[in-house]
Amino acid sequence: MEDALAHSFHALVAGGGVFYLAIGAVVGLVFGIIPGLGGPTALALLIPLTFGMDTTSAMFLAGGIMGGVPFGGSVTAILLNTPGTAPNAATVFDGYPMTLQGRAGAALGAAGAASAIGGLFGVILLLLALPIAREVILFFAPPEFFMLAVLGLSAIAVSTEGKLLRGLIAAGLGLMIAFVGYDDVGSGTRFTYGVDYLWDGVPLVPTLIGLFAVAQIVSLYLSGGAITKNPEEVEVSRVGEGVRAVFREWPTVLRGSSIGAAIGAIPGVGGTVAAFLAYSVTVQISDEPETFGKGNIKGVIAPEASNNAREGGALIPTLAFGIPGSAEMAVFLGLLVLHGMQPGPAVLLNHMDVVTSLILSLAFASVFASVMCLLVARQLARITLIDVNYLVAIILPVALVGAYALNSSMYDVIVAVIFGVIGYLMIRFDYPRLPLVIAMFLGSVMEVNFRQSLMISRGDWTTFFSRPVSLILFLLIVLSLCVPAIRYGIRKFREGKEQEA
Amino acid sequence: MELMRKLTRAGGALAVAVATLAVPAAAQDWPSGNIDLIIPSSPGGGFDTYGRILGKVLGEQLGVQIVPKNISGGAGMRGAQAAYNARPDGQTFATFNVPGIIQPIVLGEETGYDIDKIDWLGAMAFNQYIVVVAADSPYNTIADLKAAGEPVSFSAYGSSGIAANRILCNEVEIECQIISGYPGNNDALLGVVRGDAVASVTPINTATAFNTAGDLKGLLLMTDRDVADFPDTEKADSAGYPALASLGLIRAFGLPPGVDPEVSAAFEAAFMKALEAEELQQWAADTDSQLDPMNGDELKALIDSQTELLTRYKDVLAQSN
Amino acid sequence: MTDRRAILTSLVLIAVSAVYFATALQYSAGSRAIPISVATLTILFLFLDILSQGEGRVARGLRRAFGGAASIRPGGDAQEQPVRQEALALAWIVAFTALATAFGFYIAIPVYVISYLWLHAGKPIWIAALVAISLTGALYLIFEVLLGYAIFEGLIFGGYM
Numbered sequence: 004m005e006d007a008l009a010h011s012f013h014a015l016v017a018g019g020g021v022f023y024l025a026i027g028a029v030v031g032l033v034f035g036i037i038p039g040l041g042g043p044t045a046l047a048l049l050i051p052l053t054f055g056m057d058t059t060s061a062m063f064l065a066g067g068i069m070g071g072v073p074f075g076g077s078v079t080a081i082l083l084n085t086p087g088t089a090p091n092a093a094t095v096f097d098g099y100p101m102t103l104q105g106r107a108g109a110a111l112g113a114a115g116a117a118s119a120i121g122g123l124f125g126v127i128l129l130l131l132a133l134p135i136a137r138e139v140i141l142f143f144a145p146p147e148f149f150m151l152a153v154l155g156l157s158a159i160a161v162s163t164e165g166k167l168l169r170g171l172i173a174a175g176l177g178l179m180i181a182f183v184g185y186d187d188v189g190s191g192t193r194f195t196y197g198v199d200y201l202w203d204g205v206p207l208v209p210t211l212i213g214l215f216a217v218a219q220i221v222s223l224y225l226s227g228g229a230i231t232k233n234p235e236e237v238e239v240s241r242v243g244e245g246v247r248a249v250f251r252e253w254p255t256v257l258r259g260s261s262i263g264a265a266i267g268a269i270p271g272v273g274g275t276v277a278a279f280l281a282y283s284v285t286v287q288i289s290d291e292p293e294t295f296g297k298g299n300i301k302g303v304i305a306p307e308a309s310n311n312a313r314e315g316g317a318l319i320p321t322l323a324f325g326i327p328g329s330a331e332m333a334v335f336l337g338l339l340v341l342h343g344m345q346p347g348p349a350v351l352l353n354h355m356d357v358v359t360s361l362i363l364s365l366a367f368a369s370v371f372a373s374v375m376c377l378l379v380a381r382q383l384a385r386i387t388l389i390d391v392n393y394l395v396a397i398i399l400p401v402a403l404v405g406a407y408a409l410n411s412s413m414y415d416v417i418v419a420v421i422f423g424v425i426g427y428l429m430i431r432f433d434y435p436r437l438p439l440v441i442a443m444f445l446g447s448v449m450e451v452n453f454r455q456s457l458m459i460s461r462g463d464w465t466t467f468f469s470r471p472v473s474l475i476l477f478l479l480i481v482l483s484l485c486v487p488a489i490r491y492g493i494r495k496f497r498e499g500k501e502q503e504a
Numbered sequence: 505m506e507l508m509r510k511l512t513r514a515g516g517a518l519a520v521a522v523a524t525l526a527v528p529a530a531a532q533d534w535p536s537g538n539i540d541l542i543i544p545s546s547p548g549g550g551f552d553t554y555g556r557i558l559g560k561v562l563g564e565q566l567g568v569q570i571v572p573k574n575i576s577g578g579a580g581m582r583g584a585q586a587a588y589n590a591r592p593d594g595q596t597f598a599t600f601n602v603p604g605i606i607q608p609i610v611l612g613e614e615t616g617y618d619i620d621k622i623d624w625l626g627a628m629a630f631n632q633y634i635v636v637v638a639a640d641s642p643y644n645t646i647a648d649l650k651a652a653g654e655p656v657s658f659s660a661y662g663s664s665g666i667a668a669n670r671i672l673c674n675e676v677e678i679e680c681q682i683i684s685g686y687p688g689n690n691d692a693l694l695g696v697v698r699g700d701a702v703a704s705v706t707p708i709n710t711a712t713a714f715n716t717a718g719d720l721k722g723l724l725l726m727t728d729r730d731v732a733d734f735p736d737t738e739k740a741d742s743a744g745y746p747a748l749a750s751l752g753l754i755r756a757f758g759l760p761p762g763v764d765p766e767v768s769a770a771f772e773a774a775f776m777k778a779l780e781a782e783e784l785q786q787w788a789a790d791t792d793s794q795l796d797p798m799n800g801d802e803l804k805a806l807i808d809s810q811t812e813l814l815t816r817y818k819d820v821l822a823q824s825n
Numbered sequence: 826m827t828d829r830r831a832i833l834t835s836l837v838l839i840a841v842s843a844v845y846f847a848t849a850l851q852y853s854a855g856s857r858a859i860p861i862s863v864a865t866l867t868i869l870f871l872f873l874d875i876l877s878q879g880e881g882r883v884a885r886g887l888r889r890a891f892g893g894a895a896s897i898r899p900g901g902d903a904q905e906q907p908v909r910q911e912a913l914a915l916a917w918i919v920a921f922t923a924l925a926t927a928f929g930f931y932i933a934i935p936v937y938v939i940s941y942l943w944l945h946a947g948k949p950i951w952i953a954a955l956v957a958i959s960l961t962g963a964l965y966l967i968f969e970v971l972l973g974y975a976i977f978e979g980l981i982f983g984g985y986m
Contacts, residue, residue, distance in 0.1 A: 033967070047546070144698050168874055168891040172838070175867030179845055182860045188685035189856040190666055190823075194848055199616075203577045217918060224914040225906050337553055340791050392946035397960055399921060400934045404964060407977055410546065411575050412582075413926055413986035416977075420922050424915060431906070432834050450859045451685040458683045459657070459700045540975075571975055575985070586985040 015363060020063040023056075024364055027067020028372040034068070035075020038216045038402045041088035041208075042072040042331035044409060046338065058342040062361040065338055069331055070122055070368025073310040074376055077114040081303070082107055082230070082386050083398065085216040089208065090310050092440055093278040095215070097295060097302025102230060104298050107384040112245020113300050114307045115373040115380065117256055120249065121308030122369020124260035125267070125315025126362050132268065133358075136323045143269055145455040146467050150476035151269065152449035155276035157483045158283035159438040170438040173429070177439035180205050181446020188454045200414045207443060209406040209415040210422045214436050216402035217423025222430065223391040230387040230394075242380045248300045255285055255301045256308045263309030267316025279441055281309035287486045311369050315362070322358060534594050534767045538569045542590065542598035544583025546576045554628050554755045555599045557787050562778040579663055580604035581615060588617035592762035594771055597625065602754035603664055603810055610814045611822055619807065623759040623768050625775045627798040630806065631707040632727040632752035633668050634734065636720045638696050641703075646676060646724040646743055649703065655681045659692040659701035668751060669705045670820050671813065672726070675745050690714055707753055708734075709794050726751060750809040758800075772800050828878040835871045842868045917941060926986070929979030934961045 015021060034045035045068050053061040076087030081098035094114065101110040132139065159174050183194040184204030195201040223230070249256055259281040266277035285305040286295045295302045314331070321332040321339075376383075386394070406419040429436050460466035468474050543555040552574065559570035575583040580601025587598030600622070608615050635646060643649050649656055658669045658680050666684050673680035683701045686692040689710040696704045697719045711720060712733045722737035726748040731737070740749040757775060759768055778784065779797040788795040798806070814821065846864040849857045877887035917937075925933035935957040942953035968974045978984040 043546075047552075140694075141698055144695075144700060166891075168870060168877065168887070172867060172870045172874060175842075175863055175870060176838070178863045179842070179860065179867065182863075185663075186852075186856050187662075187687075189853060190663055190684065191852075191856070193852060193856060193860070194845065196848075199578065199582075202581075220918065221911070221914045224917070225910055340553070340793075342791075390946070392942060392948070393956065395917075396938045396941045396946075396956060399918060400930070400937065400960060401964070403922065403925065404930055404968075404976055407930070408968070408974065410577065411573055411975075411977075412577075413977055413984075416922060416925070420918055423918060427911075427915075431911075432831070453859065454855055455683060455685050455700070458681070461681075573975060589985065591983060 012363065015063065015360075015367070019060065020360075020364065023060045023063040024067040024368055024371060027064040027069075027364075028071040028368050028375065029067075031068040031071020031368070032075040032372055032376065035072040035087045035091075036078050038079060038085055038087055038212050038405050040405050040408060041076065042069055043334045045072065046331060046334040053338065053342070059360045061338065061342055063364040065335060066361055066364025067368040067371070069314045069335070070311070070365055070370075071372035072331075073122075073307070073314070074115060074118040074372050077118070077303075077307055077310075078111065078376070078383055081110045081114060082383065083216075083394070084219050085398070085402075086211065089211055089444070090278045090313070091306075092211065092215075092437060093282040093306035094303055096282060096306075096437070097297070097299050100296065100298035101300070101303065102387055106241055106298065107387050108241030108380060109245035109248065109300065110303050111380040111384060112242035112377060113248050113303045114245070115377045116246040116249035117259070117304040117307040118311045119370045119373035120256050121260040121263060122311035122314070122373075123366055124257070124308070125264045125312030126366040126369075127315075128261075128264040128312070129315040129318055129362060132319055133322075136268075136319045139268070140320055140323060142472050144470075145452040145459060146470055146473040147476060148269075149449060149452040149456055150467065150473050150480065151266070151276070152445045152452065154476060154480050154483065155279060155445045156441065156449065157480050158276075158279040159441055166433070166435055169434045173434050173436070174438040174442040177442025178446040178449075180210075180439075181443045182450065187447065187451050188458075204447075205443070206410065206415055206418060208409050209419040210443065211440060212402050212406045213419040213422025213424075214426035214429075214440065216398060217419055218426030218430060218436075220395050220399050220402075221423065221427040224395050227391060229389060229391060242377060242384075245300065245303075246377065249304055252301055252304055255304050258284060259305035259308030260312040263312035264316035266309075267313035268319040276441075276445060277309045277313050278306035281305040283483070287483060314365060318361070318365075534770055535566055535568045537595065538571050539563070539566075539594075540590070540596040541570050541572045542583050542587045542596065543572050543574045544576060544580035544587075544599060544601050544604075546574055550753075551580075551599055551601060551755065554793070557784060558599075558628060558757070558775075558778060561781045561784050562774060564783075565778055565781065566774060579607070581608065585616045587758070588622065588760055590760045592760045592764075594759065594763050594767040597757060597759050597771065600754075600756040600758055602756045602807055603667070603751075603814060606807070606811050606814055607663060607667060607821065610811065610818050618761075619811075621761040623761060623763050624800040624803045624807075625757040625759060625768075625772045626779070626800050627757065627796070627803045627806075628755040628779065629794045630752050630754050630796045630798065631709055631794055632725075632729075632749065633672075633705050634708045634711050634722055634726060634731070634737070635672060635703055635705050635724040636693070636696065636711050636715075636722055637703045638699070639719055639721050641721060643702070643723065644721070645738060649723060650676055650678050652678075655679045656703060657681045657683055657701040659686060659695035659704045660684045661686045661689050661692040661706075664753065665689070665692065665705070667814070667817075667821050670823070671751060671817050672705050672724075672748065674817055674820050675748055676724075693720065696720065709792070713792065724748075747813055750806065750813050752810075754803070754806065754810075756803055756807070831878050832875050835875045839868055839871045842871070917945070925977065925979070927980055929982060929984060930976050931961060931965065932979065934964070 015024070030045055030049065031042070034040045034042070046065060049064065049068065053064060056064070072088060073090065076091035077094050077098065079085045079087040080091040080094040082102055084095050084099040086092040086095055098110045098114070101107065156174065159170050181204070183201055184192060185202055186193050192202050262281040262284060263277045266280060282302060282305050285301055286292050289295065289301065317332045321336060403416050403419060406416045407413060409415060426436055429439075456466050457464070466473075468477060541555055541559045543552050545551040552572075556572050559572050563570035575586045577583070581604070583598065584600055584605045587596070587600070590596040590598070605615070605617070606619065609619060635649075637643050643652070656678055658673070660666045660669045660682050666682060669680070669682050672678070683695065686695060689706050692704050693706060693711065693714045695701050703723065705726070708725065708727065708731055711722070712731070714720065715733065722734035724743055724745075725731055725734060725737045725739045726745075728739055728741050728749050740746055759771065763771075776797065776799055779795070785795070787793065842864045846861060846868070849860040849864065873887060873891075877884050877891070921933060921937045924936060938957035938960060939950070939953045942948040942956060943950045964976075968976050980986070
């Protein structure tokens with residue numbers, strides 16, 4: 004292990020690794036910023052370029068991309084209320100309100116610093132977990148995946164402060180959309196109403212682009228002016244304020260990173276839910292939950308730390324079993340195979356130098372991408388001061404090209420536009436959009452694993468409660484749903500006492 | 505939605521109209537500029553990897569750029585539809601997901617393409633299946649599984665996987681319960697290791713790659729070839745189930761119907777030559793990727809025998825799980 | 826927003842969910858169980874939403890239970906926008922999409938950017954043209970040159986949707 008680390012360090016410094024890392028991080032940032040394009044697309048399109056490269060350099064390039072994308076995605080989430088990639092959706096909760104208050108610099112600073120620290124944390128966890136990865140992964144079977152999906156869905160309860168009923172309705176509609184298309188368990192298609200396109204279901208990324216980017220374009224068109232109404236408040240020094248906040252709020256960073264790395268490591272659930280969970284846990288244990296969604300900086304720190312930590316975690320099942328923990332990892336698997344590494348328990352024995360290069364490059368890329376972005380954060384924040392007409396003119400084409408590029412399908416673009424209308428109507432009629440997105444992410448994971456669990460147990464319902472990990476997850480769900488009620492009770496009790504006094 | 509379909513049809517019709525207007529390309533002019541390669545899956549998967557490496561080698565040999573276009577969806581159907589309706593001028597070819605594109609036809613669904621009219625160039629690989637159980641399973645042969653005396657559970661991924669598992673169970677006459685819904689072949693195999701299911705029918709190369717630590721045990725190779733990683737496993741022929749050897753995933757390549765026969769012949773020759781290229785062989789060896797070069801006629805015969813097998817079991821395939 | 830509009834929205838969504846519910850009934854037991862449960866719950870929540878509008882005791886109680894305070898009424902703070910403006914905003918988006926579908930992105934983008942900035946926003950035409958050329962050029966550079974990735978060329982030019 005030490006040999007491998009030394010070898011990788013050498014390759015990084017002397018072998019041109021820094022160069023590939025930097026290119027990867029820049030590409031990752033750009034792809035993260037453009038809605039629709041994310042890590043999977045960036046990796047997939049760069050794979051052919053690595054044909055002639057040695058494996059270590061290819062790992063530095065890939066690591067750079069995976070480190071750069073999450074922060075790139077947070078930039079648009081914060082500045083434009085539009086998550087650049089799916090996992091950044093949780094960042095808009097508090098990131099955009101901060102922008103509206105003229106604190107875009109602080110939000111970007113916090114996101115950057117949280118990304119860097121989260122990325123490092125994920126890598127450390129990856130190193131620690133590698134020896135026991137196999138055993139941990141075998142603990143998770145369909146009943147556990149089902150419980151994890153439900154835990155993710157319970158995040159809806161906290162993401163809809165004051166509008167729980169509307170949140171539940173939006174979530175119900177999201178689940179209904181998630182079930183459209185090919186039925187993975189039963190074979191055959193559902194709810195396609197004679198439209199071939201729907202066989203593969205309603206695609207997630209175009210939906211996201213529609214609900215956020217396109218709907219945001221309509222809002223900007225109607226509002227006019229600039230995003231930040233009082234320009235004098237966008238100050239340079241605020242970037243530093245955001246960075247300092249990350250160090251001040253280190254428990255939030257640690258919590259977000261742990262959740263990200265742990266959830267990322269579990270195959271089948273995907274990393275997207277990690278950011279939501281990191282956010283919802285932060286809100287739940289906060290002393291002042293009512294400040295979230297209104298520009299609380301912790302609401303930016305938690306999901307961003309989780310996002311970068313997730314990549315480290317997601318590498319565990321990818322390397323140990325060839326089972327991708329996220330969409331990026333699915334493509335990354337292809338890259339590994341291309342370079343002659345068959346993922347599986349043996350890769351950890353036979354290719355340790357490559358694995359450590361990758362780990363190192365992930366760590367450096369997180370830091371590198373963040374530092375680079377912090378340097379340009381001041382310029383980025385100025386976006387919020389320019390005439391929105393320019394934004395409307397530029398974002399619409401970029402977002403719709405992004406919707407097209409994912410699958411080379413114009414139908415995806417049409418879906419994005421349709422969901423743009425739906426998204427705007429949701430703003431207009433006061434329905435929260437994020438529960439719909441969370442439900443779409445998790446709907447099929449929840450349903451498939453529920454049905455699989457019952458097939459495996461031959462119809463025995465107790466399978467969800469008789470397995471230790473599944474039971475623990477169930478108790479966590481109950482706890483997370485009860486916390487708001489308990490908190491409400493305590494507050495009432497205190498208020499009552501104060502009145503008596 | 506109806507409008508979209510009409511638009512597509514109009515687009516298709518327009519493309520055909522433009523194509524008919526164009527002067528038919530003669531073989532000596534081929535290739536005239538960049539060639540599009542339609543890949544029926546998202547970037548990063550097996551079909552994409554095979555397609556891109558072939559595109560690179562073929563492009564270098566022809567001195568033109570081969571531009572991969574990923575058109576994914578519907579188990580390869582969307583890509584097949586796009587390829588089928590492409591301009592037949594020899595400047596567009598496609599990789600096809602077989603049996604993904606056969607299955608809906610066998611089940612009598614509307615597909616928008618006719619397999620018999622596709623102008624097959626050949627295939628890069630034919631990935632057959634293997635029946636595996638966990639290494640510590642009490643079952644050692646397919647006969648043991650048959651004699652189990654109770655329904656045997658099989659883990660499966662995707663419609664092709666469910667079909668392969670069902671066909672095995674019917675051909676061997678095992679009473680089986682299929683646990684479907686896994687997001688990938690490796691996940692289905694992990695399900696076997698974890699104990700979700702007793703066995704799984706999975707592509708041989710997937711099983712080989714997964715089995716680096718010896719978690720799996722082969723029961724039946726659904727092929728007649730030798731497989732180095734499963735040397736003692738019974739083969740389809742000797743076990744008495746020869747028909748099972750025609751089942752498998754084919755990395756097939758073809759042209760849209762209507763390409764000038766001379767252009768098509770030149771394309772097929774170039775395709776076969778690319779498969780012999782050293783770079784491609786090296787890639788296959790480095791990455792443990794299977795390579796079974798097949799010309800257009802061989803591919804056509806294989807597709808026919810596979811279609812026959814699937815048709816024989818169409819009632820079984822139509823069952824919902 | 827008036828209560829009547831909120832109720833109308835809920836009724837539309839109930840109708841959509843009911844169609845979904847009816848469709849689900851055709852599927853096999855395993856395939857329909859969860860969709861039916863979800864549709865039923867959604868319809869239930871939509872009825873509760875209708876009941877929570879207005880100023881009656883039930884409505885206030887429901888709002889307190891689901892929102893923490895009876896005074897917060899969903900839809901209460903939504904901004905009113907002139908419908909004409911909203912329709913215009915959507916028209917620009919639809920027009921761009923139609924243009925891209927017919928003629929491809931590389932024609933649609935400059936046409937849209939120039940006409941939007943020049944005709945709608947009243948910017949000088951040379952600025953509009955500059956933005957259009959830079960944006961189209963940047964996208965062309967990223968996709969065609971750096972990535973070798975073809976983006977939609979338009980139905981007219983033989984593109985497949």
